[in-house]
Structure formats: structure tokens, C-alpha cells
Amino acid sequence: MDSAPQPGSRNLAHPNLAASIPTDEETRAPELAPLSTTGFPATRASAPPLWLLRLWVVIRVAFFIELGMVLVVLPWTRGWTENSLLAAYPEVRFFLQKYFVRGLISGLGVLDIGFGILEALRYKEPPRNPKLS
Numbered sequence: 001m002d003s004a005p006q007p008g009s010r011n012l013a014h015p016n017l018a019a020s021i022p023t024d025e026e027t028r029a030p031e032l033a034p035l036s037t038t039g040f041p042a043t044r045a046s047a048p049p050l051w052l053l054r055l056w057v058v059i060r061v062a063f064f065i066e067l068g069m070v071l072v073v074l075p076w077t078r079g080w081t082e083n084s085l086l087a088a089y090p091e092v093r094f095f096l097q098k099y100f101v102r103g104l105i106s107g108l109g110v111l112d113i114g115f116g117i118l119e120a121l122r123y124k125e126p127p128r129n130p131k132l133s
Contacts, residue, residue, distance in 0.1 A: 047126065054125075057120070057123045067109075068109040068110065068111070068112030071106065075103075075106055076106070
């Protein structure tokens with residue numbers, strides 16, 4: 001006769017001890033819904049409408065490409081060299097007028113345009129469920 005308690009069973013000999021030992025069901029963490037590539041839950045029942053996913057992609061692509069175009073062009077314009085906001089900081093103004101800094105900013109703009117194009121190419125619509133149509 002083995003009197004050792006079985007794993008997951010409660011010790012009912014002492015009422016205070018039985019209440020303090022959690023069972024396996026009580027210690028199990030809740031399961032989270034997996035996320036899709038858009039950041040929304042992957043389940044179809046709670047997924048946003050298709051038009052919202054498409055609009056979100058268009059906004060992100062437009063933002064990346066427009067910001068990239070500004071970063072490519074802006075360092076080479078008069079607005080960059082004759083900036084009145086930097087008149088009080090001649091050291092910063094001198095640094096920002098160096099060609100390698102301008103090239104670095106333009107390079108970041110080219111990368112940003114590339115991210116916008118990749119975002120557009122990477123978009124995949126979720127599979128359609130014929131039961132919901």
C-alpha cells in the first residue's frame with residue numbers, strides 16, 4: 001500500500017494544505033490566438049474586413065514611398081542649406097552641409113522607398129472561406 005500522494009491530486013488530510021496546492025488546470029497559462037503577418041488575429045471570425053486590410057497596406061506603402069522621396073531630394077535643396085531654424089547652431093549647420101551627411105540621408109530615403117515597394121509585394125490576402133460568402 002503506497003500512501004504517497006499522486007501527482008496532480010490534492011492532499012485532503014489537512015484542509016488548509018489542500019486549498020494552497022494548485023492543480024494542473026489552475027496553473028496552465030491561457031492560450032493566445034496566433035497573429036497574422038498584418039498584426040491582426042489570425043482567426044477568420046475576429047479578422048478585420050478585407051477592405052480594411054487593403055486600405056492599411058495602401059497607407060503604409062504610400063507613407064514609405066513619400067517619406068523616402070522627401071529624404072532623397074531634401075538634402076540637395078536650398079531648404080536644407082539655408083535653413084533658418086539652424087541659424088543659431090552653426091556647428092550643426094556646418095555638419096549637415098557635408099556631402100557624406102547628405103548622401104547618408106538620401107541613402108536612407110532610397111531604403112525607405114525599397115521598404116515601401118517590398119511592403120506592396122509582400123501583401124497576401126487571407127484565403128476566402130466559401131461558407132462566409
